[in-house]
Amino acid sequence: MPERQVNTQDTMTMEVEAQVVEPVRKSIRVRADAARAFRIFTEEMDSWWPRTHHIGSSPMKRVVVEGRPMGAIFTEQEDGTNCPWGSVLTWEPPHLFVMAWQIKPDWQFEPDLSKCSEVEVRFTPADDGTTLVELEHRGLQRHGMGCAKMREQVNAEGGWGALLGMFAAKADEAS
Template identity: 90%
Template sequence: MPERQLNPQNTMTMDVETHEIEPVRKSIRVRADAARAFRIFTEEMDSWWPRTHHIGNSPMKRVVVEGRPMGAIYTEQEDGTNCPWGSVLTWEPPHLFVMAWQIRPDWQYEPDLSKCSEVEVRFTPADDGTTLVELEHRGLTRHGVGCAKMREQVNSEGGWGALLGIFAGKVGGAA
């Protein structure tokens, strides 16, 4: 049932949807063992993350993932600044990586973790030496107003599916 909130413009009440938005789920099988896939996805993210995908105020130089729980995820910018955009929530090499997506729907940094969605990436080895990489971007309603647009963008042609394809190319190709 929708939550009732006061509308400040005319003091009437309006309905606010409180249902969860469906998570974005993407997967790809890569030609690498789980340890290599995990390492390249996390510790070597800079080797495959597109330079166009950042929220800094100047061109991006590189992506840094501090590999530990509550480690920072940020970009170093050409103007010498660091631009945070995530935090490591779970670090379990070589099988599980979870990060807080600290980017608001207006593509600015969100420091409050309670207002951030999560990106979980699982690395499941197969008997043939490949690894199934499964990504789930969930909790998008925590972003508040604009959360549906955020979901649409991370699920778009240039979103998580494309990023997994670029990652697979760096690892050694999709299987």
């Protein structure tokens, strides 16, 4: 009987898929009601998302979030192209927004949703008129071999914590 060859890349990929990478969790309280906070985070993402955070091939003009299940999330670039980087998975204003993070560890677009992580954002109103915004970036192991690097980057100083801070500044300004 001939020996069976093992593809090292396939074995490594299966090992990564078998492990669970700890989600990135961040939260912030904003001085806005849940409906306004949800709207600013999603429909008005362009008002707070930094122009440096994109995967397009030219400078970013604006971020677009199509507010519906399976709506696209993309940036319009200065060269006239649109650069997709996410899809809306759950759209439940004003309490829940979930998107597929369609960005590979090498910061390129990933069209296959089965290879994408998810970002869930919950908006919980408080009695004092503020809203607790909780973000969880999960399923990072779906990114394969670069999943640990991806987690490190979205959890780093310029990652989700900083982005929530920019969002909160805009939400607080609008109140």
